[in-house]
Amino acid sequence: xxxxxxxxxxxxxxxxxxxxxxxxxxxxxxxxxxxxQQVARLEAELxxxxxxxxxRRVEPTEAGRLLHxxxxxxxxxxxxxxxxxxxxxxxxxxxxxxxxxNDYGTSMIAPLAATFARKYPACSVDLILSDAxxxxxxxxxxxxxxxxxxxxxxLQARRIGxxxxxxVAAPALAGSMDISKPDEFASLPFIANGALNEPLxxxxxxxxxxxxxxxxxxxxxxxTTPAVLAATLAGGGLSVLPDxxxxxxxxxxxxxxxxxxxxxxxxxxxxxxxxxxxxxxKVTAFVTMLSQEAKRPT
Numbered sequence: 001x002x003x004x005x006x007x008x009x010x011x012x013x014x015x016x017x018x019x020x021x022x023x024x025x026x027x028x029x030x031x032x033x034x035x036x037q038q039v040a041r042l043e044a045e046l047x048x049x050x051x052x053x054x055x056r057r058v059e060p061t062e063a064g065r066l067l068h069x070x071x072x073x074x075x076x077x078x079x080x081x082x083x084x085x086x087x088x089x090x091x092x093x094x095x096x097x098x099x100x101x102n103d104y105g106t107s108m109i110a111p112l113a114a115t116f117a118r119k120y121p122a123c124s125v126d127l128i129l130s131d132a133x134x135x136x137x138x139x140x141x142x143x144x145x146x147x148x149x150x151x152x153x154x155l156q157a158r159r160i161g162x163x164x165x166x167x168v169a170a171p172a173l174a175g176s177m178d179i180s181k182p183d184e185f186a187s188l189p190f191i192a193n194g195a196l197n198e199p200l201x202x203x204x205x206x207x208x209x210x211x212x213x214x215x216x217x218x219x220x221x222x223x224t225t226p227a228v229l230a231a232t233l234a235g236g237g238l239s240v241l242p243d244x245x246x247x248x249x250x251x252x253x254x255x256x257x258x259x260x261x262x263x264x265x266x267x268x269x270x271x272x273x274x275x276x277x278x279x280x281x282k283v284t285a286f287v288t289m290l291s292q293e294a295k296r297p298t
Contacts, residue, residue: 161294189237
């Protein structure tokens with residue numbers, strides 16, 4: 001089959017939506033003859049009757065209804081592509097409202113917001129840090145940064161990076177341990193992160209075939225990740241923390257990564273958007289900047 005002329009799909013969709021060639025022509029700003037000819041050529045190309053013509057109204061055939069449903073999606077995608085292209089040529093401006101969890105928001109998003117505001121002086125940033133899920137539409141949020149695992153598949157989201165979870169302890173505590181396998185951690189003091197669904201059960205893997213699931217012994221429970229970090233630095237116990245939060249402490253030897261040959265499940269960093277046909281330049285620019293930053297080694 002020859003390539004279909006997309007204009008003919010638009011003319012056909014307009015006729016179905018309007019219920020007549022005359023009204024479709026008026027909406028399109030062209031003559032009724034042109035619309036009729038183009039739809040007839042589309043039917044000839046497809047070798048299928050798409051419309052049932054009566055004296056009062058034009059109705060789609062069964063094949064026409066199927067094609068019309070696809071046409072709507074195709075034309076909407078084309079419109080969105082044009083809209084997004086136009087937006088890429090526009091400068092970011094206005095208030096950018098972002099929400100992020102406390103730990104990632106403090107360590108990564110807040111510094112990046114400062115960089116963004118300097119780079120785009122026509123923009124201002126309103127950053128809301130919360131470990132609770134915020135209704136994006138009700139709170140007029142442009143983009144939500146979510147760290148971990150997305151459970152709602154209906155969200156419009158872009159994966160912008162990953163993070164590792166590390167079992168760490170302060171040097172004094174780590175130096176007192178003689179640990180060679182994950183099971184031996186079960187009897188040691190552990191600081192549980194109450195923000196997690198299962199703060200005490202951790203699955204360690206080594207290579208492709210070796211794994212251990214360990215239930216830790218809770219000695220302290222704290223409901224925010226930055227506070228868990230503070231207690232771990234103070235020697236209150238070992239804990240599991242994301243790499244982006246502990247990287248500088250590991251480098252300065254304020255924390256020790258325990259059993260580094262064993263790994264814990266990695267998580268994702270996602271930019272989540274409210275449903276929209278296209279995103280404004282301020283959002284695209286910020287997420288691009290964040291994606292580049294997230295790919296830098298910690």
